[in-house]
Amino acid sequence: MGAGHAHGSRGSVSDGLYVEGDSVLHRLPAEVKVVGLVLVVVTVVATPREQAWAFAVHAALLAGLVVVAGLPARTVARRMVIEVPFVVFALLLPLVALGERVDVLGVPLSVEGLLGGFNVLAKGTIGVVAAILLSATTRPRDLLVGLQRLRVPALLVTIVAFMVRYLDVVVDDMRRMAVARASRGFEARHLGHVPVVARGAGALFVRAFERGERVHLAMVSRGFTGTMPALSAPRARPRQWLLVAGAWAVVAGVTAAALLAGPATSVETWLVDAQGGPGPVAGQVAG
Numbered sequence: 695m696g697a698g699h700a701h702g703s704r705g706s707v708s709d710g711l712y713v714e715g716d717s718v719l720h721r722l723p724a725e726v727k728v729v730g731l732v733l734v735v736v737t738v739v740a741t742p743r744e745q746a747w748a749f750a751v752h753a754a755l756l757a758g759l760v761v762v763a764g765l766p767a768r769t770v771a772r773r774m775v776i777e778v779p780f781v782v783f784a785l786l787l788p789l790v791a792l793g794e795r796v797d798v799l800g801v802p803l804s805v806e807g808l809l810g811g812f813n814v815l816a817k818g819t820i821g822v823v824a825a826i827l828l829s830a831t832t833r834p835r836d837l838l839v840g841l842q843r844l845r846v847p848a849l850l851v852t853i854v855a856f857m858v859r860y861l862d863v864v865v866d867d868m869r870r871m872a873v874a875r876a877s878r879g880f881e882a883r884h885l886g887h888v889p890v891v892a893r894g895a896g897a898l899f900v901r902a903f904e905r906g907e908r909v910h911l912a913m914v915s916r917g918f919t920g921t922m923p924a925l926s927a928p929r930a931r932p933r934q935w936l937l938v939a940g941a942w943a944v945v946a947g948v949t950a951a952a953l954l955a956g957p958a959t960s961v962e963t964w965l966v967d968a969q970g971g972p973g974p975v976a977g978q979v980a981g
Contacts, residue, residue: 711773711829719763719831722938723930724840730938731828734945738820741949743813748952749820752945756823759941763831773826780818784811834858839927848921855922860909864902871898 719727741748760770791807832840838858841851871894882891910918 712833713763713765713769713830715764715831717763717831718937719759719827722831722934723928724832724836725843726840726930726934726938727828727832728837728840728844730942731824733942734824735821737942737945737949739817741817741952742955743809743816745952745955746812746816748948749816751948752820753816755941755945755948756820756827759827760823763827765827765830769830770823770826773830774819774822777818777822780814784815784818787811787814835925836927838922839925842922842925843929852920852922856906856909860902860905863905864898867901868898 738749738752741752760767787810788803788807789801791804791810793804793806795802795804796808797803835858838851838855841854842848875890875894880887880890
């Protein structure tokens, strides 16, 4: 009843990441997009961190796919907030890493930290945007179909299916608890209110756990064997696989060119060249 109410009154929470559209990416079967995502991420990770131009090409190709899918830039930017912890880590790495250092605006930065921070930031951002592209163009149900067709372990698919199905119920419980607290004059304003919020989260966990047990017992009593029935959806056509293979071939070609380019110029030399020669800001190696 709770789930039905959630679906009927506010729309499915589990479909919240999906953006309506009729682009080529929206029409691709989920299994094709999942395989494409994995191949692209693995290929980008294999790109040498010194070859910044290769990451620029990867980012440009990904931006083109975002445009093709018709995703609003604001939506993509808002969902990229999940990457903030990695951005902070990448910015701090040049300050705390050890090894050879170079002065930038009077601040001694680690050469290895600069390379490592850029590596984390570039590869992490590309991976996050690729995942956003998949979630925004694929409905959860279609994703489950794709995972089944890719022979993902049945237990994992079942867990994901139940998570998608009952996410609305848990979120609805959370909203009711928030309304109940607000109706009693509670408003979380400072750290002293953390125990109240923590107790509410604990109660929500216990309630969800007990509901899961009841649902499991009800399904077992009706003959559930632990495997979800096969879901139906249009199968991928050969030309759709070829389309993804062609896109991945472009990405792989860029990475292969980066690997064959050899070691890049050191960070110190790049800073010197960028400013027309050594000076007080760049090119001064400390340690």
